[in-house]
Amino acid sequence: MGVIEQYIQHAGEAMLRRYQPREPRLLYDPIDYVIGLGGKRLRPALCMSACHFFSGDGKAAEAAAMGLEMFHNFTLLHDDIMDHATMRRNQPTVHLKWNENAAILSGDAMMILASQMMLDVPDTVLKTVQTIYLQTALEVCEGQQYDMDFETRDDVTVDEYLSMIRLKTAVLIAASLKIGAMIGGASSRDADLIYQFGINIGLAFQLQDDYLDVYGDPETFGKRIGGDIVSNKKTFLLLACQKLANSEQKEKLKYWLHAADFDRQEKIDAVVALYDQLGIAVLSKEKMETYYMEALRIIEMLGIELQYKDALKLFASHTLFRTK
Amino acid sequence: MGVIEQYIQHAGEAMLRRYQPREPRLLYDPIDYVIGLGGKRLRPALCMSACHFFSGDGKAAEAAAMGLEMFHNFTLLHDDIMDHATMRRNQPTVHLKWNENAAILSGDAMMILASQMMLDVPDTVLKTVQTIYLQTALEVCEGQQYDMDFETRDDVTVDEYLSMIRLKTAVLIAASLKIGAMIGGASSRDADLIYQFGINIGLAFQLQDDYLDVYGDPETFGKRIGGDIVSNKKTFLLLACQKLANSEQKEKLKYWLHAADFDRQEKIDAVVALYDQLGIAVLSKEKMETYYMEALRIIEMLGIELQYKDALKLFASHTLFRTK
Numbered sequence: 001m002g003v004i005e006q007y008i009q010h011a012g013e014a015m016l017r018r019y020q021p022r023e024p025r026l027l028y029d030p031i032d033y034v035i036g037l038g039g040k041r042l043r044p045a046l047c048m049s050a051c052h053f054f055s056g057d058g059k060a061a062e063a064a065a066m067g068l069e070m071f072h073n074f075t076l077l078h079d080d081i082m083d084h085a086t087m088r089r090n091q092p093t094v095h096l097k098w099n100e101n102a103a104i105l106s107g108d109a110m111m112i113l114a115s116q117m118m119l120d121v122p123d124t125v126l127k128t129v130q131t132i133y134l135q136t137a138l139e140v141c142e143g144q145q146y147d148m149d150f151e152t153r154d155d156v157t158v159d160e161y162l163s164m165i166r167l168k169t170a171v172l173i174a175a176s177l178k179i180g181a182m183i184g185g186a187s188s189r190d191a192d193l194i195y196q197f198g199i200n201i202g203l204a205f206q207l208q209d210d211y212l213d214v215y216g217d218p219e220t221f222g223k224r225i226g227g228d229i230v231s232n233k234k235t236f237l238l239l240a241c242q243k244l245a246n247s248e249q250k251e252k253l254k255y256w257l258h259a260a261d262f263d264r265q266e267k268i269d270a271v272v273a274l275y276d277q278l279g280i281a282v283l284s285k286e287k288m289e290t291y292y293m294e295a296l297r298i299i300e301m302l303g304i305e306l307q308y309k310d311a312l313k314l315f316a317s318h319t320l321f322r323t324k
Numbered sequence: 325m326g327v328i329e330q331y332i333q334h335a336g337e338a339m340l341r342r343y344q345p346r347e348p349r350l351l352y353d354p355i356d357y358v359i360g361l362g363g364k365r366l367r368p369a370l371c372m373s374a375c376h377f378f379s380g381d382g383k384a385a386e387a388a389a390m391g392l393e394m395f396h397n398f399t400l401l402h403d404d405i406m407d408h409a410t411m412r413r414n415q416p417t418v419h420l421k422w423n424e425n426a427a428i429l430s431g432d433a434m435m436i437l438a439s440q441m442m443l444d445v446p447d448t449v450l451k452t453v454q455t456i457y458l459q460t461a462l463e464v465c466e467g468q469q470y471d472m473d474f475e476t477r478d479d480v481t482v483d484e485y486l487s488m489i490r491l492k493t494a495v496l497i498a499a500s501l502k503i504g505a506m507i508g509g510a511s512s513r514d515a516d517l518i519y520q521f522g523i524n525i526g527l528a529f530q531l532q533d534d535y536l537d538v539y540g541d542p543e544t545f546g547k548r549i550g551g552d553i554v555s556n557k558k559t560f561l562l563l564a565c566q567k568l569a570n571s572e573q574k575e576k577l578k579y580w581l582h583a584a585d586f587d588r589q590e591k592i593d594a595v596v597a598l599y600d601q602l603g604i605a606v607l608s609k610e611k612m613e614t615y616y617m618e619a620l621r622i623i624e625m626l627g628i629e630l631q632y633k634d635a636l637k638l639f640a641s642h643t644l645f646r647t648k
Contacts, residue, residue, distance in 0.1 A: 023466075024466055024469045024470055024473060026469055026472075026473060027465060027466055027469040078428055078429070078432060081425075081428060082425040082428060082429065101406040101472060104402055104405060104406060104428060105402070105406065105465055105468060105469060105472075107432075108402060108431075108432075108435065108465055109462060109465045109466075111432065111435060111436075112435075112458055112461045112462045112465065113462070115439060115454075115458050116455075116458045116459075116462075119451065119454055119455060119458070123451070126450060126451060127443065127447070127450060130439075130443055130454070131440075131443060134436055134439050134440045134443070135440075137436045138433060138436045138437070138440075141351060141429055141432055141433045141436065142347075142348055142351055142433075144429060145348045145350055145351040145429060146348055148350075148425060148429075149348060149350060
């Protein structure tokens with residue numbers, strides 16, 4: 001995974017170097033803060049890596065990569081307001097540290113800064129890169145809207161869920177790869193293929209998150225198991241369970257979803273018992289595997305050197321066979 | 325003003341025609357609603373008019389014009405959340421009609437839609453148009469931040485106020501003209517000149533608003549006089565008054581600004597009396613005239629046909645000598 005790891009490192013430093021704080025301070029301080037919170041810098045790393053795969057050097061994609069990271073952090077900022085979140089990366093969210101107006105307006109400014117960074121690409125690909133970027137940005141909003149819509153529904157299907165996470169998280173990973181590829185001179189075919197690779201990885205990654213929340217090892221996972229169960233979060237596991245449950249199991253599940261007062265561990269144990277009865281763990285792993293295998297199949301078809309195919313394969317397996 | 329009037333008409337229809345509503349409905353309904361509220365469509369009209377002045381036809385600037393109107397309405401939507409406004413064009417604001425999350429997210433989507441429309445310009449000017457648009461968008465955010473900063477300060481100067489309204493409102497009018505000019509093939513010199521014309525018109529327009537709120541004729545103005553005084557809004561008039569007042573006048577003003585219980589008309593009369601003692605009405609009109617004269621001077625320098633210079637002059641005088 002040498003190339004991708006190299007760009008994860010690079011992206012971390014570049015992000016902090018490129019952004020120049022300005023007046024008024026109250027507009028830009030929250031932006032500094034959010035960027036300074038860090039993060040894996042996955043999207044910019046994938047963008048520059050894809051550029052590298054097709055041209056030998058990811059540098060030409062650096063501005064666009066930073067733009068994608070800035071855009072990603074803008075979505076987190078506004079999502080945190082809408083979710084009334086208190087913490088982001090173990091630090092207070094912007095609307096708590098400052099106030100809600102600051103979070104709204106600084107978020108808006110971040111979106112604009114991201115778009116400015118996305119302008120810094122070769123003229124030959126400017127329009128197509130902007131087109132993909134803006135279409136993706138809109139899809140992320142649509143995904144967030146579906147996610148909010150689902151909160152008040154009790155009939156969300158597995159397919160609807162997968163469509164939502166495709167929009168809310170997978171398309172940005174896919175676009176990061178495609179934009180990098182285009183800046184690197186990839187053919188349309190290869191650019192579209194690497195986009196599909198990103199979609200499959202993104203979906204597998206989210207299913208992995210859902211799975212680990214229930215079945216991950218708390219020691220390695222670093223946080224308490226079952227948070228999604230406790231909060232009734234509509235994950236693949238819960239939705240698959242609702243779909244497959246018989247009437248008795250449906251009643252049991254309904255009881256726990258609607259219970260006002262409950263012992264946390266008791267609820268987790270009860271729901272996990274239902275999952276185990278229905279083979280949900282295996283189902284989830286199988287679904288992840290489907291996306292993973294598709295991602296591997298796509299890698300083979302890419303017009304890139306063998307060493308770069310290997311880098312993508314290592315990245316895919318490292319992402320999907322992590323225990324935390 | 326034939327050309328500009330023609331495009332005001334055109335912009336109104338084009339705005340509703342161009343935008344295609346989509347799923348999810350909860351993301352796009354608030355956007356439909358905001359666009360449907362109407363408005364003068366000033367910015368798109370100026371954009372297409374400027375294009376017409378330099379090329380004979382404003383059609384090529386229609387997409388960008390619609391983008392500017394979509395962007396303008398996005399700023400109104402987010403500003404209304406931050407100001408806790410209840411009404412917009414005599415209708416409930418989006419955060420009241422739906423909820424705050426909808427207002428935040430639909431606003432984000434509007435900003436993205438606006439940027440997509442701004443891509444639909446000739447390739448030769450794509451990068452420069454995008455650059456001006458995004459820089460302007462950022463300046464509007466900065467203006468809004470300064471406006472919010474000023475709320476909690478009691479030492480705001482007239483110059484700071486003028487800088488703030490330049491960013492918050494004038495730059496978008498200026499950019500609308502400049503972008504239209506560029507699409508119409510104007511030289512850099514003419515594009516920059518028409519931008520400066522827009523800045524001066526924008527500043528004059530805001531000062532006019534401030535003036536009419538106190539000295540406008542309620543019959544023609546259509547709303548109660550003195551709303552800004554009652555709400556202690558920091559306008560040119562109030563700030564100029566604070567700057568020129570002697571200690572006794574300062575005390576009187578301070579009393580009324582801090583009065584918790586007061587008779588509305590009594591407060592208005594008292595503050596207007598102070599304004600009259602200090603010649604604030606004349607000062608405001610003189611300041612407006614300075615910007616207006618500069619705008620006229622710039623029109624003369626533009627490389628456009630006489631009939632179009634006349635159209636701009638008529639527009640400027642109509643805007644600035646309105647009584648409501």
